[in-house]
Amino acid sequence: MLQFYVVDNLWKGTLDIHHFRSLSDAIRAYRALPAANQKALGLQRGADSIDLARCLPLFPTDREGEDVMVLRFLEFPLWKSDPQVMEMARELASRLHIRYCLYRHCIIPAPDRDKLPRALRDRYLWPDEPGDFDTAAQWIYTAGVGRLPAAEFKRRYFVGASSASLVPPRTGELTHSAASPLPTKPEGRLCGDPFSGGILYPLVVHISACGMDGRGNYKALQVSPWEFHLLARRSQERLDQNKKETRNLK
Numbered sequence: 311m312l313q314f315y316v317v318d319n320l321w322k323g324t325l326d327i328h329h330f331r332s333l334s335d336a337i338r339a340y341r342a343l344p345a346a347n348q349k350a351l352g353l354q355r356g357a358d359s360i361d362l363a364r365c366l367p368l369f370p371t372d373r374e375g376e377d378v379m380v381l382r383f384l385e386f387p388l389w390k391s392d393p394q395v396m397e398m399a400r401e402l403a404s405r406l407h408i409r410y411c412l413y414r415h416c417i418i419p420a421p422d423r424d425k426l427p428r429a430l431r432d433r434y435l436w437p438d439e440p441g442d443f444d445t446a447a448q449w450i451y452t453a454g455v456g457r458l459p460a461a462e463f464k465r466r467y468f469v470g471a472s473s474a475s476l477v478p479p480r481t482g483e484l485t486h487s488a489a490s491p492l493p494t495k496p497e498g499r500l501c502g503d504p505f506s507g508g509i510l511y512p513l514v515v516h517i518s519a520c521g522m523d524g525r526g527n528y529k530a531l532q533v534s535p536w537e538f539h540l541l542a543r544r545s546q547e548r549l550d551q552n553k554k555e556t557r558n559l560k
Contacts, residue, residue, distance in 0.1 A: 312394065313354050316340045319347040320364070329354070333398055337405055345374035351402070353383070353395065360389060362402055364412065368513050369454045377406040379420065381413040410513070413535070415468070417513045421536035426544070430537060433529060434545040436520040441549065443542040451516035467512050 314336035318326040330336040340351045345365055352361040360383050365375035383389040383399065390396070402408075403420070410417050426433075435446035450463040458466065517538045521531040533541065 311355070312398075315352050315354055315359065316343070317350040317352070318343055320350055321348050333401060337402070345376075348375060350380075353389070353398070355388075358388065360386070362399060363406060363408075366412065366417065367510055368410070368417065370510055376410065377408060378417060379403050379406075379408045379411045381411050412511060413539070415511060416535065417511045418535035419515060421534075424540070426537060426540050430531075430533065430541065432524045433521050433531060433541060434524070434548060435531075435538075435541050436522045436528065438520070443545055446519045446521065446542075446545075447517050447538065448520060449518035450514055451518075453513040453515050455512075457518075463512070 314330045314333055316328050316330070316336055316339045318328075328339055330339065336351055340349060340363070343349045343365075347365060349365045350361045351363045352359055361380045362383065364378055364380055366378045367375045379399070379402070383395065408420050411420050412418075435443045437443050438445040445460075447460045450458050450460055452458055452463065514535045517531075517533055517535060519531045519533060519538060519541075521529045521541070523529055531541070
């Protein structure tokens, strides 16, 4: 049975968690909390739980946060394959007027579709390191900072930790449905501290990447973070198909 939870502040020493049977009640309780809190609203089924929304600062000088949709649930079949969960996520995005999403340790503009625009439908990523599509990114445009080389972006925000990635996980990489039964402090890399003890995730608005067309001709790409994610997913599917065809020829 699905139920909802609201956390008053993810960075308090002891988490204050309230549970609700309806999404409307959870949203009401979430909205009642101050925007200066790094509050969260999530979904729980039995022993599995996952955040759907958090209040996060967009810039280091922000004293209050903005409601951000957490897209981590899309990485787990348990949640993504459930039509009820997807409908609740859409309703939550509408009622909270979501403009940004948290995806792979980065805040990105909320996607309006799960398909590439026509201009990118014959495009693939061309990574510097074969098979590592993150390396196709050359420049990362970060709000409040400007254009950063991909290596500098990772060094600045994710040094000494697993780097940010807009590339989807390959099948089989994720085996557990969520984190612990109760919400825990979020993962991230501190690059500023606008709230007490909180994490500031980089707001990525645009990516310049190396790409190619279907014939293998080089194409410079200017894409949104979500379009980069979709291109990486399709590029990986093409690579897997080419490998399969090569094996069949042997």
